Structures are given as C-alpha cells and as structure tokens.
Amino acid sequence: MQSLELKHRLTTRWTHWVNFPVLSLMIMSGMWIYWAYDPYRIGFGDVTLLHMFPDWFYKLSGIGKKLSFGMALHFVFAWLFAINGIVYAIYTAVSGEWRELLPDAKCFSQAIEVVKHDLGLGPLPPQGRYNAAQRITYTLIILMGFGSMITGLAIYKPIQLAGLTSLLGGYQWARFEHFWLTMGYVGFFGIHVGQVIKAGWANFRSMVCGYDLPKGAADAQ
Amino acid sequence: MLSNEQELARRTRRAFLALGGGAVAGMAGLGWLSAGPITEGDIPPNFRKVLGLNESAVRSALYSNNNLAPTFPASAIGKLKPNGEEGLEDELVVADWRLEIKPYGSAGVTQKLAIDDIKTLPLHDETIEFKCVEGWSTVTRFAGARLSDFTAKFCAGSERAICIGMNTPDGVYYVSVDMPSALHPQTLLAWEMNGEPLTEEHGAPLRLVIPVKYGIKNIKRIGRIEYTDTRPKDYWEERGYDWYAGL
Secondary structure, three states: OOOOEEOOOHHHHHHHHHHHHHHHHHHHHHHHHHOOOOOOEEEEOOEEEEEOOOHHHHHHHOOOOOHHHHHHHHHHHHHHHHHHHHHHHHHHHHHOOHHHHOOOHHHHHHHHHHHHHHOOOOOOOOOOOOOHHHHHHHHHHHHHHHHHHHHHHHHHOOOOOHHHHHHOOOHHHHHHHHHHHHHHHHHHHHHHHHHHHHHOHHHHHHHHHOEEOOHHHHHHO | OOOHHHHHHHHHHHHHHHHHHHHHHHHHHHHHHHOOOOOOOOOOHHHHHHHHHHHHHHHHHOOOOOOOOOEOOHHHOOOOOOOOOOOOOOOOOOOOOOEEEEOOOOOOOOEEEOHHHHOOOOOEEEEEEEEOOOOOEEEEEEEEEEHHHHHHHHOOOHHHOOEEEEEOOOOOOEEEEEHHHHOOOOOEEEEEEOOEEOOHHHOOOOEEEOOOEOHHHOOOOOOEEEEEOOOOOOOOOOOOOOOOOEO
16 A cells, blocks of 8 residues: 655644744734834825725724834744744755755746646646745745845844845835835735635645645545 | 555644644743733733843844944935924923933932033034834934033943933933943934924934934933933833834
8 A cells, every 4th residue: 555645744834834823923013013104005106006004904904003012022923933934944955855845947937837727728737746836936935034034134223234224225125125025925825825725625734734645546536 | 554544534633633732822822922910001021021132132142332323425314203292391491401410329410511511522413314113214414412422521430320311301201221322422412403403393402312222212302311220211111112122
C-alpha cells in the first residue's frame, strides 16, 4: 500500500497558521494608527476614486479609532510577526524547500497558463508542490513581509535608523510603502481564500494536518 | 494496520485539535496581555510592560546621541500645524514669565530665569522633520539654546539625573524625558520658529524642541524644569501613549 503523501511540513503549517491571527491583529492595529493621519487614496490628479478610508468604512466595520492602543498593540505583535516570518524563512532556506517555492524561468510563462486554467480557459500545466502562479505569488508575499518589517522599522525609529529611512525615500515615503504593502496583503487574502475554497477540502485539510491520500488514490476518488 | 483513509482521518483529527488548542492558547495569551486594572483612556499594564521592553531594547541596541535627526534645506520647510492647546489658556505676559528650575537633588526651585537670561546661551538653529504621533510630519526650522548648554550653565551637575520633567506655568500640560534624549545635541529650548519669534500657539516664549521624540514631548510655554531620578508624570503617557515615544 502506498503511504500518505506529505504536502506541507509541520513548520510550514504552524508558521502559516500563526501568521494568520498575528497579521490580522497587525492590520487592525495598523488601521487604528493610520486613521489619525489618513492621506492616502486611489485616484489621479484631482480625481479621488476611493479615499482610504471613507467614514462609512469605519462605521460599517465597527473597527473604531484608537491611536494609542493601536500603537501599543502594533509594537507588541510586531515581534511575533517578525519572529514567525524569520522562523519560516530560515526553515525554508535550510530545509531546501525554497527549491519548490522560488519561481524559475519557466514559471512566468506557465503562470499565465495557470491563470487561464483558473478562468476555465485551458489545461493546468504540470506542477510540483506549488504551481507556477503560486510560486510567484507566495515568493512575492514573503518578500512583502520582509518589506513590511523594513518599512515598519523605518517608521518606528526614523532617527536611530535614519540611513534605512532615507533609503526608503524618507519618513513619509516609508509610511506610504508600509500602508500599500498592507493593502497588498488584503488583496492577496481575498484571492487566496477564493482559491482555497475552489481547491476544496482535501487541499485545506493538507494545510492543517500536512497530508493527503497518495496521488493515485486521490485521483481515483 | 490502518488504511490510508483511517490514517488520514486520525491525523486530521489530531491536527484540528492541535489547531483548536493553539487558538485557545492564543486567546488566553491575548486575555493575559489585556488583563489588569486599566484607568480610563490608558492601555492594559502588560502592553505597557512590553513597550518598556521595547524601550530598553532600543536604548541599549540603537540609541546614541551621535545619531542625529536628518536636517533639510530651507526650501523643504512646510507649515507646522499648532496641534495641542493644553496649558496655553492663561494670558501670556512675556515680561512676567519666568522659567523655574529645580536642579537634581535640590529640595525646591532654586532659580527663576527671564527669557533674556536664557537668550544669553549660544544660539543653535536646525531644520528638522517635526513628527506628530498622529503620523504626519512637517519640516520646520527652530532656533534656541541646547538643553545641554542650558543645564551646564544654570544647574551644572544635573546631567547626572535620570529624567527631566517640564510643565506649563499653569501645570495643565507636563512631560518627562529620559536624560540621554534631553542632552541630545539637537534638543533645544527654542524661542524662534522658521526665522520668526515663536507665536503663542507654537509655545511662546520658550518651548522644547526634541527631534528624537514625537511632537507630544515637545512641550510649549515651559514654566518649570526639574531634574529627577524618578520619572515625573507625563500627560500623554497617562492617556495611553508610550512614555518613551522615541524616534
């Protein structure tokens, strides 16, 4: 009998599931901080398509406006966010799993085929643990996590780390970058959850318990 | 021996239990962090403890009085918003205004200085990015005397203090600052802003300009300075903000 197929190792699963509530808390407290000075928008010239964020957003989400507690929460959970991310990065580097994650040259053309497949327009190209679109996206999201940490440090200590802050374009640019990286996560989260729902239970289960039925058996189901 | 399906079901059960356990532990952790008596407007004491740990980490690993706030050309100067009117309510008569000093280790106020006494100190000017805790910042030029020069001239020896406390003449607004930040070369007792005498809304006749801290520490219309080895009370700390507030 073929044994169960290992899909995700323990460290990958735990850092993934720890990141979810920690990043959620970081985003929520980040909104409490951002609210006190909220100049960003989607638009061009004098046209504002969406002010980040309109009043109805605060009312509807019930998130409230708490700068001081937001800062406290942010500077407590930033540690967990950073440590968890660093543990994952070190594990992925040392275990060799980066080989399955980092996109190679083929990935960029294959990713288009993956997206076509997702839209019902073609077959899925052959893939390893992650498909081409996943390799690009997941690598990008890890780089964004690193970016959040770096831009965050630059806003947190813009004088003690003045070199870093100026490298990022200065204090206000670093804040701008930190904000839009976060909006990037929110966009990623929406697509990610949609894809997980679409992929079905066995895929979700493998992210929790790590295993799936052997390939042949799963296909026969 | 278990079939693959049974083995997977067993692993799935175990994993979901572990995930649930993790969630419960996480909620318990949040509960622990948020526990304890909170006065109105303040943050839970355990959050305050972590902020204290952050402060020690920053002070031992990063902070140095050689780390200067970047300075800017005059063309970068913006219009500084006069946030905060606490302690500025009474009518200001500059001729009657005095700065009271309570040096380190003394029982009470030993000197009362007029603005002209303070203006005898060497003038320094700096064009720095003034950063509000709300997140905005404005490049502003300030001129005045270094707090380190002031301390050396009017209360030598007070450099040994742990903290410095300042309040407005009416006592409505008050801040305290750690001594290294107070003695930072860019920390000024300022009487000029953007080449003009300080206006009342910006803290005439004398305000603290401390670029290594958020605006909340840059107290306006200082009435009294004391050098202490305990932490004098701080207006915004009492309202939930980090005491250190260092940049």
